[in-house]
Amino acid sequence: MSVRRLADVQPESFEFTPENKAWAATEIAKYPPGRQASAVLALLWRAQAQSGYWLPKPAIEKVAEMLDMPNIRVLEVATFYSMFNLAPVGRYYVQLCGTTPCMLGGAEDIKAVLWKRIGEPGHVTADGIFSWNEVECLGACCNAPMVQINDDYYEDLTPQNFADLLDDLAAGRPVRKGSQIGRASSEPVGGLTALTALYGVDGRSGPQSLSTQAPANDRRASLVQPDSAGAEARAAAEEAQINEALAKLPADATQEQKANAVGARPPALEAPRAVADNLQRIKGVGPVNEKHLHELGVFHFDQIAAWTRSEIRWVGAYLAFPGRIDREQWVPQAANLAHVGTGPKDSAVQGHQDVKKGH
Ligand code: FES
Known part of the structure; x- marks a missing residue:
């Protein structure tokens, strides 16, 4: 992870909304006296959500004040975790996983779409809709390559379905979260490979027949959904x-x-x-x-x-x-x-x- 710095341009102040202030009080109350600092991640996360998915410096200082922590300690936390954005992001903030399984699954091709469509990492498009960054493993390696956009995962990406996804988001059309090729959870791309008799995928089930699978390099196109x-x-x-x-x-x-x-x-x-x-x-x-x-x-x-x-x-x-x-x-x-x-x-x-x- 490269050095992460605060944005050059900052708002003058930050205040939690009354609703978030009340929520923060309940979070802090979960911890014993003297251990309020344990709520730092939760409060920073809420401050980021309130600020349009990024953390201004005054918000970091406000959290430090509320938790009776030195500013530098909260700043250390905010700059350590890539889940905290230190500069403004687009309405749709794309985090591309570039770690090995996703890289082997085609993350470089997805990255090329991002460069072409949005520009360099961290850049916010002129309409304010998109920005992106590359991050480490997001824990959905079985459905690589994948991205996180705001709070949701989009998996089994190809350059085409990812470009379509960005088009749909930009146009305000509904999008499908999770696997973009329709598989449930982490089931095999080509359908079941075990317990096939139990689930009726036994080579005698017409369209669900495993015997009709395409060659391995075409298996995404021939996905069957026994689920x-x-x-x-x-x-x-x-x-x-x-x-x-x-x-x-x-x-x-x-x-x-x-x-x-x-x-x-x-x-x-x-x-x-x-x-x-x-x-x-x-x-x-x-x-x-x-x-x-x-x-x-x-x-x-x-x-x-x-x-x-x-x-x-x-x-x-x-x-x-x-x-x-x-x-x-x-x-x-x-x-x-x-x-x-x-x-x-x-x-x-x-x-x-x-x-x-x-x-
Ligand atoms: S390597 Fe991409 S989600 Fe784990």
Whole structure:
């Protein structure tokens, strides 16, 4: 960690709000007489939150006064921990993990996006929206590469989904926290590799079949999600965010206007390449949705498999069922079907049978 210095420009004073002052009193009261200094991290953290996610010098001095500590002792704490920002940051402050697992997972590519989009570390964009810094391990190595933005983690990043994420934040659109490829917690990228029989991922489960996995270097694209409960929870959370955004639109907004408010339209083809895939082989896509997808220029499994979070939201809102694409796992299904290969229209009958059988 390089030397950390206080910002050149400082406010003249700092006072906790009455609410934070009362909160600080309860924090300090948790410790025995003479041990008030134990509350230093908590008070600095609250002071930072009140000051727009950075710690002005007067705030550090105020905490020292409240805890009866020399200023230098509190300053030592504030300059030691990278969780305390000593200069103003953007509304969205990005902390990029650059430690070994994230570096091996592609953190350098994510850093290149930050340099291009925001500029050098510590620089706040002219609109005040973004700033970034590189930090040490944030403890989410299993889902590397990752960043922390304000208080939330964003994991399994690629240059594309990270650029989309920044676009969505800048535009005020809802974003997905945690894994950007939809895996729950730290489950393997390619789906379960143990206890597969227990969870029904045993090579006989259609789209969830491990036998349909892509080669290792393509496994992110072919992510399967055996964790249907997790998929349901994630879909519900995002659906709520989208519905909140849609509720702010005029009542006569078109489907396209609604979709544009929450995401980005996916790339379209003017016509199928040779023959269209039978999209009805995706569980959840019936004749009506297949027709709509064709109208949107979507004819092939690999198109759906490549949808970003932003594009999933756009299509979900356009088709008036936000959350359903995640809930029914269209993207991992499409990824598997794209890798396995499938017949075109002549497999429609088989596709219907698959859906009816619940595969
Ligand atoms: S190495 Fe990046 S979170 Fe641990």
